[in-house]
Amino acid sequence: MSAKQKIFKDEYAKLFKTGVNAYKINDYKSSYNCFSSIAKISNNLSNYKYEAKIWLASYFSSKKDYQKAFEFYLDIYYGKPPNIRGIELLLAESVEKGLGDFKNDEKAFNFYLGLYTNVPEYRRFARNCLIKCYNLGIGVSKDEEKVYKLENKALNDFEKEDKLKIKN
Numbered sequence: 669m670s671a672k673q674k675i676f677k678d679e680y681a682k683l684f685k686t687g688v689n690a691y692k693i694n695d696y697k698s699s700y701n702c703f704s705s706i707a708k709i710s711n712n713l714s715n716y717k718y719e720a721k722i723w724l725a726s727y728f729s730s731k732k733d734y735q736k737a738f739e740f741y742l743d744i745y746y747g748k749p750p751n752i753r754g755i756e757l758l759l760a761e762s763v764e765k766g767l768g769d770f771k772n773d774e775k776a777f778n779f780y781l782g783l784y785t786n787v788p789e790y791r792r793f794a795r796n797c798l799i800k801c802y803n804l805g806i807g808v809s810k811d812e813e814k815v816y817k818l819e820n821k822a823l824n825d826f827e828k829e830d831k832l833k834i835k836n
Contacts, residue, residue, distance in 0.1 A: 680706055680716040687723065700727060707740075718749040725758075738768025745779075756783055760790040763797075777807030795822055 687702030706720035725740035741762065745755045760783055762768035770776035780801065784794035795818055801807055802814045 680709070684716045684720060687720065691723065691727075696727065700724070703727070715749060715751055718744050718747060718752055722752070734762065734767035735769060738762045741768075742770070756787050757789065760787065760793060764790075764793055773801075773807035775807070777801045792822070792825070 683702050683706055687699045687706070690696075690699035690702060703720040703723045706716050707724055709717045721740045721744050725737040725744075728734070728737040728740065738759070741755055741758050744752060745759055756779075759768065759779065763770075770779065777798075780794045780797040783790050784798055787794070799815055799818045799822075802811045802818070804810070
């Protein structure tokens with residue numbers, strides 16, 4: 669890391685700490701300004717960029733501007749920072765509760781596909797979304813065969829759950 673990069677990183681750290689402290693004393697305007705400045709960083713010099721976006725998403729959620737919060741979470745998701753885990757769960761929960769919208773059908777489809785494949789806690793939700801996407805051609809070409817396969821998988825899963833309930 670060059671001396672210039674170290675100076676920038678130190679400045680981001682100070683600005684982030686100032687934002688956190690302002691948030692803690694309910695000075696949301698100052699906090700917002702600090703985190704917004706950090707979030708606009710276009711390079712990955714600092715992990716503070718994504719942490720600031722999490723704070724901003726929390727801020728907008730508290731103000732009940734769920735779509736704006738969702739957009740910050742989505743930006744984090746697409747940035748794929750290595751030190752932030754579970755962002756898929758936040759996005760899935762927002763979509764499931766109707767608190768966020770992708771505004772891009774292809775990105776929505778790809779998100780649901782990744783969720784279905786990689787996040788067991790939301791596999792059922794993602795499967796239902798994928799069925800809708802394939803059935804209506806949302807973000808992907810209509811594909812009745814994939815709809816059929818996913819619906820059969822859903823039925824098999826329900827049957828397994830029913831058998832477990834009967835045993836218990």
